[in-house]
Amino acid sequence: MRRKNIIILLWISLGTTLFFFLIFNHEKTFRAFMITMLLSVMYTFVLGVGNGVINEFLNKRFPWSEATRTRAVLSIVSLIIGNFILVYFCNYMNYVVIQKTATAEEFFSPKYGFTNWFMINIALLITAFLHAKGFMEELRKTSRKEVVEQKLIAKSANAQFESLKNQLDPHFLFNSLNVLSSLIDENPGQAQKFTASMSKIYRYVLEQKDKELVTVEDEIEFAKTYCDLLKTRFEDSVDFVFEIRQEDLRRYVVPLSLQLLLENCIKHNFATSSKPLIIRIFSENDTLCIENNLQVREQIKESSGIGLANIVQRYSLLTKKNVFIEKSEDYFKVKLPVLSNKPNIVSIKPENEDLAYERAKKRVKELKSFYGNLTSYCIVIPFLIIINLLTNPKHIWFYFPMFGWGIGVIAHGVSVFAIGKNWEDRKIREILEKQSKR
Structure with missing residues (x-):
């Protein structure tokens, strides 16, 4: 002891x-x-x-x-x-x-x-x-x-999550500058057009990089613009096909996921006019699929693995749905889950920490009040029982304060630990969620 x-x-x-x-x-x-x-x-x-x-x-x-x-x-x-x-x-x-x-x-x-x-x-x-x-x-x-x-x-x-999102800026910029560097030597006119389109695309990157999810419609529009840039460089060596269901456009995906997967397609496959690389972006059940015919090129150096790994990790932090990868002798396909609703992600801000502290302080006062009430009950009632039995054992009166006060203690405990608190907690969570979305 x-x-x-x-x-x-x-x-x-x-x-x-x-x-x-x-x-x-x-x-x-x-x-x-x-x-x-x-x-x-x-x-x-x-x-x-x-x-x-x-x-x-x-x-x-x-x-x-x-x-x-x-x-x-x-x-x-x-x-x-x-x-x-x-x-x-x-x-x-x-x-x-x-x-x-x-x-x-x-x-x-x-x-x-x-x-x-x-x-x-x-x-x-x-x-x-x-x-x-x-x-x-x-x-x-x-x-x-x-x-x-x-x-x-x-x-x-x-x-x-922040670390994963911060990978996108330098990764996108580095790849885009590589494309631009190639075009300057091959086709200066196309390089100027590419530079103008690249500024528009990079603006989208800056706008979306702080978001957890974006609509499929926004991501598809961005992907089409990015495909135009790739088309500028590769001309008829690359072909893009978009087949997206109308009802999927208002659903959500991880931002810049299509751009990263399109980069992977170009990076890991060769494309020529005689053997064009065909990339399909289409809806399938509750997923958005990116599929390309497999024309694997020999890699001079090992891939960094930023693209696909980044997408998989970001999805794992937002939802239980998995990113699926299919590979055969003829094609390579990645299935991205499309989400009907945004997850309820409530950030704890400084003002909410103060509110949480005040709620915790109030809760401690309630607990101390209940324990004081219960302690008093456990001390006073036995004393009253002893007084009653020693002074007038034929007339039992200690039952009245014991049961009356006991009901009060039970009601106090119920109010502190059970009934009456759930709706308050739900309402507070709703208010915090609304404030976090502003």
Whole structure:
């Protein structure tokens, strides 16, 4: 047992000793004080350590976060059985062994039945609070751990996505300048036309590079413009065919994905007037396909792999749908998933962090209020039960505050942990999502 728990049990023992000695003990002697102290220490440590051992065992074998239902059932069963045994043991030691006010036969007779029943109920009430507190602490630790993990995942994904998008600018510019360099020597007039078209295309690159998704229509228009540039350079050596369903135009794809795949087609295949490279861009089920006849050229140096790998990674960060690659002796095809809706990507901005902090602060106040209410209930109600049974056992009145206050505690707990919070959380998420899209 931890040192902190031992100190807590000692303070509880001292408190109960003073309480019973000063109020209920008529013989104010040192001997009477020591007997009361001994009994308080025995009850406190036997019940405290016993329930602590049970709770620790269940925490290791059946954690609240992994087996909540099983743990709840086992906690209830072990709480009842364990406290039944522990209370009977303490009472037996008290009345039979230490004070010797009863024999073993008398102790197990109906004469001490009410005393044992009363002590068991008190022990159950206190240990139920301790088990509930343990559950809430475990839940809070698990929630905090999940929040930290999700933040790390989100930051990692965001950093990875930004890194992938930043590859596009230099990659596109480098390839375009290579094409322009070739055209300057071969056809200066076409080089001027290429330069004008390239500026228009690069403007699109700058506009779209910060977006997670763009419409198929925008991407197709950009691809057609880029194909015109390639046509300028390769003339009748390359042919492009577009067959896109009308209903797919308003759906979404990763920006600049077609441009990267078109570059790959040109880069990895040779194209001549006698053997033209035919590139088809068409709709197929829920995918946008880019297919070319296979005319593999010999590579002087190994490919960097930026194009296709970039697309695959960006899709993996946005959706569970996969990019499919098909290759045969005659053709090479890449299938890009087209998405009906944009994923709900909510960026955490500084002002939202302040709002989250305020919500967390308010939540802590609510939890402290509930725990204070529950703690007061667990302390005051046993005290009222003791007063009632000692002063007027024939007239039982402690049921009224016990049930009345108990209903209030239950209602307080429901408002803090369950009903009434879901709609608030949903509304807050909706507001944050709207703000993030502005």
